[in-house]
Amino acid sequence: xxxxxxxxxxxxxxxxxxxxxxxxxxxxxxxxxxxxxxxxxxxxxxxxxxxxxxxxxxxxxxxxxxxxxxxxxxxxxxxxxxxxxxxxxxxxxxxxxxxxxxxxxxxxxxxxxxxxxxxxxxxxxxxxxxxxxxxxxxxxxxxxxxxxxxxxxxxxxxxxxxxxxxxxxxxxxxxxxxxxxxxxxxxxxxxxxxxxxxxxxxxxxxxxxxxxxxxxxxxxxxxxxxxxxxxxxxxxxxxxxxxxxxxxxxxxxxxx
Amino acid sequence: xxxxxxxxxxxxxxxxxxxxxxxxxxxxxxxxxxxxxxxxxxxxxxxxxxxxxxxxxxxxxxxxxxxxxxxxxxxxxxxxxxxxxxxxxxxxxxxxxxxxxxxxxxxxxxxxxxxxxxxxxxxxxxxxxxxxxxxxxxxxxxxxxxxxxxxxxxxxxxxxxxxxxxxxxxxxxxxxxxxxxxxxxxxxxxxxxxxxxxxxxxxxxxxxxxxxxxxxxxxxxxxxxxxxxxxxxxxxxxxxxxxxxxxxxxxxxxxxxxxxxxxxxxxxxxxxxxxxxxxxxxxxxxxxxxxxxxxxxxxxxxxxxxxxxxxxxxxxxxxxxxxxxxxxxxxxxxxxxxxxxxxxxxxxxxxxxxxxxxxxxxxxxxxxxxxxxxxxxxxxxxxxxxxxxxxxxxxxxxxxxxxxxxxxxxxxxxxxxxxxxxxxxxxxxx
Numbered sequence: 120x121x122x123x124x125x126x127x128x129x130x131x132x133x134x135x136x137x138x139x140x141x142x143x144x145x146x147x148x149x150x151x152x153x154x155x156x157x158x159x160x161x162x163x164x165x166x167x168x169x170x171x172x173x174x175x176x177x178x179x180x181x182x183x184x185x186x187x188x189x190x191x192x193x194x195x196x197x198x199x200x201x202x203x204x205x206x207x208x209x210x211x212x213x214x215x216x217x218x219x220x221x222x223x224x225x226x227x228x229x230x231x232x233x234x235x236x237x238x239x240x241x242x243x244x245x246x247x248x249x250x251x252x253x254x255x256x257x258x259x260x261x262x263x264x265x266x267x268x269x270x271x272x273x274x275x276x277x278x279x280x281x282x283x284x285x286x287x288x289x290x291x292x293x294x295x296x297x298x299x300x301x302x303x304x305x306x307x308x309x310x311x312x313x314x315x316x317x318x319x320x321x322x323x324x325x326x327x328x329x330x331x332x333x334x335x336x337x338x339x340x341x342x343x344x345x346x347x348x349x350x351x352x353x354x355x356x357x358x359x360x361x362x363x364x365x366x367x368x369x370x371x372x373x374x375x
Numbered sequence: 376x377x378x379x380x381x382x383x384x385x386x387x388x389x390x391x392x393x394x395x396x397x398x399x400x401x402x403x404x405x406x407x408x409x410x411x412x413x414x415x416x417x418x419x420x421x422x423x424x425x426x427x428x429x430x431x432x433x434x435x436x437x438x439x440x441x442x443x444x445x446x447x448x449x450x451x452x453x454x455x456x457x458x459x460x461x462x463x464x465x466x467x468x469x470x471x472x473x474x475x476x477x478x479x480x481x482x483x484x485x486x487x488x489x490x491x492x493x494x495x496x497x498x499x500x501x502x503x504x505x506x507x508x509x510x511x512x513x514x515x516x517x518x519x520x521x522x523x524x525x526x527x528x529x530x531x532x533x534x535x536x537x538x539x540x541x542x543x544x545x546x547x548x549x550x551x552x553x554x555x556x557x558x559x560x561x562x563x564x565x566x567x568x569x570x571x572x573x574x575x576x577x578x579x580x581x582x583x584x585x586x587x588x589x590x591x592x593x594x595x596x597x598x599x600x601x602x603x604x605x606x607x608x609x610x611x612x613x614x615x616x617x618x619x620x621x622x623x624x625x626x627x628x629x630x631x632x633x634x635x636x637x638x639x640x641x642x643x644x645x646x647x648x649x650x651x652x653x654x655x656x657x658x659x660x661x662x663x664x665x666x667x668x669x670x671x672x673x674x675x676x677x678x679x680x681x682x683x684x685x686x687x688x689x690x691x692x693x694x695x696x697x698x699x700x701x702x703x704x705x706x707x708x709x710x711x712x713x714x715x716x717x718x719x720x721x722x723x724x725x726x727x728x729x730x731x732x733x734x735x736x737x738x739x740x741x742x743x744x745x746x747x748x749x750x751x752x753x754x755x756x757x758x759x760x761x762x763x764x765x766x767x768x769x770x771x772x773x774x775x776x777x778x779x780x781x782x783x784x785x786x787x788x789x790x791x792x793x794x795x796x797x798x799x800x801x802x803x804x805x
Binding site (some may be wrong): 131133134135151153196197304306307309310312313314315 | 504508617
């Protein structure tokens with residue numbers, strides 16, 4: 120089974136983000152780029168499928184200077200190939216990203232395309248659906264479980280809803296899946312291995328499609344305002360326990 | 376690998392039917408002589424592979440004298456001694472799938488007594504590196520590696536919180552990137568001192584003591600990253616190199632005379648490993664800096680307590696510093712220093728070195744108790760009120776052990792700098 124994983128980088132939220140003087144972008148000097156966490160789950164799910172069924176995994180990421188490390192990391196984790204798609208700096212709208220990926224993937228052989236259900240920079244979640252539309256193949260998002268059929272012609276997937284409800288879909292391959300969570304925590308890529316690969320391996324760059332124009336236009340970014348604070352419950356164990364019981368009772372969460 | 380030794384038993388013997396010597400008839404089995412024979416023929420594949428690794432060459436020098444076994448702290452709480460590890464490799468186990476690969480805390484107790492200089496301090500990282508390259512890393516250790524890689528510290532905290540301990544402090548803690556001037560002392564605060572709540576106590580004490588003594592110091596603040604020594608000992612050499620490169624680049628930006636550290640692991644890294652990568656510094660553990668200031672210390676209070684001292688493996692056995700911490704303790708008014716049975720060169724490991732800090736779960740599966748618990752029992756046995764330490768790994772390890780061994784309330788765990796601070800600044804807020 121040939122699996123493609125479609126990824127991008129996002130600003131690291133561990134750092135303090137600053138808004139540029141233009142008011143509609145992040146200050147690039149204050150940003151460290153990291154792989155989108157959901158894409159990391161997509162990569163892990165792909166590697167788990169490969170471990171179980173054989174085949175190959177190719178990681179594709181929107182090209183930027185900072186993305187090399189993420190692609191070498193994908194190789195260190197067990198991906199067979201890692202490719203940069205086009206050249207982009209800073210944030211890219213889902214439409215532009217999907218167009219670039221579709222152009223790059225058009226000529227490739229594949230059975231399954233996995234991507235993160237969304238990315239923390241815009242929470243748009245549209246790269247998967249747009250890519251599937253352009254490639255004219257099926258798509259399911261918010262996927263938490265992927266099982267390949269015996270003949271490898273379809274997959275059964277779980278789509279997660281609020282309140283613990285989930286739907287089961289059977290999808291013909293090839294298809295695009297937006298992964299919410301892999302079956303296992305994304306594996307650690309040993310830095311020793313990443314550094315070996317940085318010396319030995321090279322990354323191929325696939326020219327992306329011409330820049331798209333549709334999509335979101337950011338007019339202004341705001342730093343979130345602090346709302347109400349949590350109430351700290353004071354007192355010793357017994358007093359604190361009694362207050363908690365009172366609060367739960369007030370809200371009707373405990374049977375009287 | 377689980378390879379069984381290839382056992383061959385070739386019993387050959389000769390005997391003469393009729394032999395009489397000096398009138399004594401020793402015919403038949405009485406004169407039987409065994410021919411040379413193999414009892415067992417082992418494959419040397421595993422040992423050959425291990426000793427082909429850079430740093431692990433000395434494993435085959437072992438002649439099984441077992442001097443290492445009784446001094447190995449891990450053996451005290453389980454069945455593991457360096458000799459046993461060698462034997463496993465001789466029998467064909469290359470340790471890649473064996474939990475024993477991760478139990479060594481790199482305390483160096485075995486190396487001190489080994490007549491053949493079998494150097495586990497180099498063997499274990501070399502072997503572990505092979506497992507790391509194959510991705511065979513215990514999950515809890517991989518989590519710590521991942522935090523160090525992403526955030527520059529094993530606690531997974533953001534860089535901007537590295538200076539959180541300075542908030543509300545009664546003295547000023549200059550940050551090099553802000554003051555932009557040469558200093559006498561670059562104080563490398565270290566991870567657990569910067570981020571752990573009990574580390575904060577030591578950091579604040581250190582800031583007050585340095586200030587009162589008029590020492591010209593500054594810290595790196597957000598630019599400081601994990602020294603990388605423990606991941607190096609745990610086999611993630613690439614992570615060590617990455618962190619070392621980042622720290623060396625940062626150190627190069629500033630002018631300072633002495634690099635003073637709280638953490639013996641950082642001391643070991645900066646003193647013994649960074650020079651190989653081009654970073655040479657005048658490195659001092661904080662006890663080595665302060666021991667020269669004893670005459671200048673004005674003690675306004677006292678610490679009336681019997682105090683015992685735990686030698687950190689990486690300050691003591693690894694780097695030979697036993698005296699500075701003790702001189703400081705003896706200088707504190709009211710302190711009565713008492714020693715544990717394992718002290719100085721025979722000091723007992725707290726269990727945190729060599730990656731042990733992040734392998735508590737794995738160790739628990741193979742040990743009757745934590746090394747820190749064994750050590751706390753020893754400290755309690757001396758009748759001391761305080762177990763003093765000089766490594767930021769230890770307050771949390773030993774305080775947990777004090778509670779888990781049922782000794783809560785009878786033994787305080789305090790960094791030496793906290794004791795000095797209490798005696799110098801009895802009115803300061805902790």
